[in-house]
Amino acid sequence: MxxxxxxxxxxxxxxxxxxxTNFGHKRVITGxxxxxxxxxxxxxxxxxxxxxxxxxxxxxxxxxxxxxxxxxxxxxxxxxxxxxxxxxxxxxxxxxxxxxxxxxxxxxxxxxxxxxxxxxxxxxxxxxxxxxxxxxxxxxxxxxxxxxxxxxxxxxxxxxxxxxxxxxxxxxxxxxxxxxxxxxxxxxxxxxxxxRSVVLHSLLLLGADVFALSERDVVAPIVPMFHVNAWGLPYAAMQCGADLVLPGPATSPEELVTLLSRHRVTFSAAVATVWRDLIPVLADHDLGSLRHIACGGGAVDDALSSAYERIIGIPLTNAWGMTETSPVVTSSRLATHHAGLTGEDRRLLLGSPGPAVPLTEMRVVADDGTLQPRDGSTPGELQVAGATIASAYFGADSGADSFTTDGWLRTGDVATIDEWGYLRIVDRTKDLVKSGGEWISSVALENAIMADPRVREAAVIGIADPRWGERPVACVVPAAGTHLTGDDVRAHLRGRVASWWIPERIELLDEIPKTATGKWSKQTLRQQLGARRAD
Structure with a gap:
């Protein structure tokens, strides 16, 4: 029946x-x-x-x-x-x-x-x-x-x-x-x-435990509209009747922060690279209207999040997803069992990917195909499923290896899930460094390096080593106006990570190469450093 x-x-x-019909009077602003x-x-x-x-x-x-x-x-x-x-x-x-x-x-x-x-x-x-x-x-x-x-x-x-x-x-x-x-x-x-997937995804963004978008909001997607439907935010603004603020081609840090301030934006989303670029001009503008700043495209290091909390009063909130997942699968939040957290611990939690949003499921699978326990300490391959998750690829490459026999998407991320359902990304499978038979998380090592205020950006890759199989190489961009050496970086890491994680080789760069969506291009780094070693 x-x-x-x-x-x-x-x-x-x-x-x-x-x-x-319902929100014809609400604003659509471009520049x-x-x-x-x-x-x-x-x-x-x-x-x-x-x-x-x-x-x-x-x-x-x-x-x-x-x-x-x-x-x-x-x-x-x-x-x-x-x-x-x-x-x-x-x-x-x-x-x-x-x-x-x-x-x-x-x-x-x-x-x-x-x-x-x-x-x-x-x-x-x-x-x-x-x-x-x-x-x-x-x-x-x-x-x-x-x-x-x-x-x-x-x-x-x-x-x-x-x-x-x-x-x-x-x-x-x-x-x-x-x-x-x-x-x-x-x-x-x-x-x-x-x-169906577009409408469902836009609806889930309105949830109180996701982005809590409502008619009262002024939404500014800084994430480009050529990328994953701009995280579904334009469609979500239509659902709830929020004002929509769009930067057009004006994307310099000063132009973006001016836009957020002038139009009293309450919610905005971008990748970590963009949020990092905005820091030098934040203090020059009134951003008191912002209630939620979503950061995707990679880990939120605490140095970045704490800078926002110090300057404008709120930390960054992490969200995780992929092009294949519409993209939002998780959005961090403070749950009832986190009531006792204060200060840095609250900020660190919000900087983690968080739990799954409605209509999606996550699991962590070991190399032999068995499910890993939800204990927060047992890593495996992250797999996701749901009504807003791709079931196959379009076009010439079906990507059959990216999907399990029971229909879950293999994300390529190594992760843990704790007893409360909170996700932690350990690394991308291809970015883990296996040294002497043991794994080093490039994400954790990058975050430890970027905790040093003298560091603007840091990316870690693995390079072949005749003795250990692989060793981590840290590519570090010093903060403006600071003097930094490889020895300084190693000294900062002592006591923060295991001694065998500390890279022997540290490359000081003017800039970390980026992908077309603003993420660190570790593939480019591997090519550049491989060529440099060959010279």
């Missing part, structure tokens, strides 16, 4: 209808420009009609190369609501990777911010399926190519009606959006989200 409930599919058009959701909705309908006018097939992928802006938000809504697939593309990837991604997705039309056009246009000849390049004029001065395939976004919208439109997306399991992994090893892999 089935329940007698209405069958209303969970689809992105329902988000558009809700935000226009210096303020609109409302009532302004955005008719433009979304115009966009859907543009896609019909351009004969974009239903079910086709439509690529976007764009910053966080109202126009990109319109693409977030209009493309999937019209039955096409929103394909957000990271323009910071290598050209060969961009070409692979566009061709693997078989993108039919590309929407490109004018400031990004200098990166994209030289690659257009390598895109096999692209018929049109629609330019979103965000103030860039790159001359528009004299080519019939190049069209102007505003001109196209002006030719269409913004009147009500019946969006025909009846199947909540239909594909809604596509995002590719960073491709740190091999080609990037496509993750294809459904309408």
């Amino acid at each position: 089935h329940g007698l409930m209405q069958h209303r599919p969970l689809t992105i058009p329902t988000l558009l209808s809700r935000v226009e 210096e420009t303020t609109s409302t959701w009532s302004d955005v909705a008719p433009r979304v309908r115009r966009l859907a009609r543009v896609l019909d006018h351009l004969d974009v097939p239903v079910g086709a992928c439509v690529g976007t190369f764009a910053w966080n802006s109202q126009r990109h938000l319109e693409l977030y809504l209009g493309i999937p609501s019209s039955g096409r697939i929103l394909h957000t593309i990271n323009h910071r990837l290598y050209g060969e990777q961009v070409t692979f991604i566009v061709n693997d997705a078989a993108d039919d039309v590309l929407f490109v911010d004018r400031t990004i056009l200098p990166v994209v246009w030289p690659l257009v000849s390598s895109f096999a399926s692209v018929r049109y390049v629609v330019v979103l004029d965000d103030g860039g001065d790159f001359p528009l190519p004299d080519d019939p395939r190049v069209l102007d976004y505003e001109d196209l919208l002006a030719q269409q009606s913004g009147d009500p439109l019946d969006f025909a997306v009846d199947d909540e399991n239909a594909a809604a959006s596509l995002c590719y992994t960073s491709g740190t090893t091999g080609n990037p892999k496509g993750v294809l989200y459904s309408h």
Whole structure:
């Protein structure tokens, strides 16, 4: 017997209808420009009609190369609501990777911010399926190519009606959006989200034990909208009616902090690299409106979190996820059994990944396939499952080895889970250093190094060693205006980590190379240090 409930599919058009009907007066801000959701909705309908006018097939992928802006938000809504697939593309990837991604997705039309056009246009000849390049004029001065395939976004919208439109997306399991992994090893892999997964993920972000987003919030996703649906935050803002503040192409630390202050932002999210870059200008602005700062993309070292607590009064709160997981799987919080924690212990807990959010499950598995106990001290491979987790990869590489026979995603992270369900990432599988038969956690060693105020950034990699198999090498960026030596780093580590963890080799660098999403690129470091040793 089935329940007698209405069958209303969970689809992105329902988000558009809700935000226009209930929250049309709320703000959508891009840099210096303020609109409302009532302004955005008719433009979304115009966009859907543009896609019909351009004969974009239903079910086709439509690529976007764009910053966080109202126009990109319109693409977030209009493309999937019209039955096409929103394909957000990271323009910071290598050209060969961009070409692979566009061709693997078989993108039919590309929407490109004018400031990004200098990166994209030289690659257009390598895109096999692209018929049109629609330019979103965000103030860039790159001359528009004299080519019939190049069209102007505003001109196209002006030719269409913004009147009500019946969006025909009846199947909540239909594909809604596509995002590719960073491709740190091999080609990037496509993750294809459904309408259902997008709606469910946006709902779970509203939970009191997740981000607690509400109509009262002013949400500023600093995390780029070309990356994992900007963590679902634009869609979550539609669900609850929050104001949405988007930086556009203005992404310098001063510009970002000014934006947070001017618009009295209450919630923001970014990777640790961005939050670290903002520290020098925090004290120059009133950020008292912030109630929650989410940090993803890697571990939150205590030196970083304590700087925020000292300067603006709140620490960073860690969240963990992957492109394959929509992405949020955990968000840290203080539970009832943490009531006795104070000061540093509370901050350290919030800096950990935390427990699983609703609708997701986690488990830690030993090398032999057995489940590890939830005791907080027994590491294994982290595996996750749930309604917002990928079941396979899209495109040329199905990534079958990334999924277990019972349908769980193998994350590639080594982790523990304690009795309360709190996750701790020990390391990425490929980043663990096995020295003399024993494991060294690069994450723990990095955090210990960055506890030294003379250190701005630190990344640890393993290098082959004839005696020990591998030894850790610490790549350290000194803080501005400080003098630091390898001996200083080793002296700082004594008593903080096991003596055999302390690296013999310490490389002092001007900068840690980053991936296209702002994470440390350890693959690049391995290549650079390997080449340096060979010289």
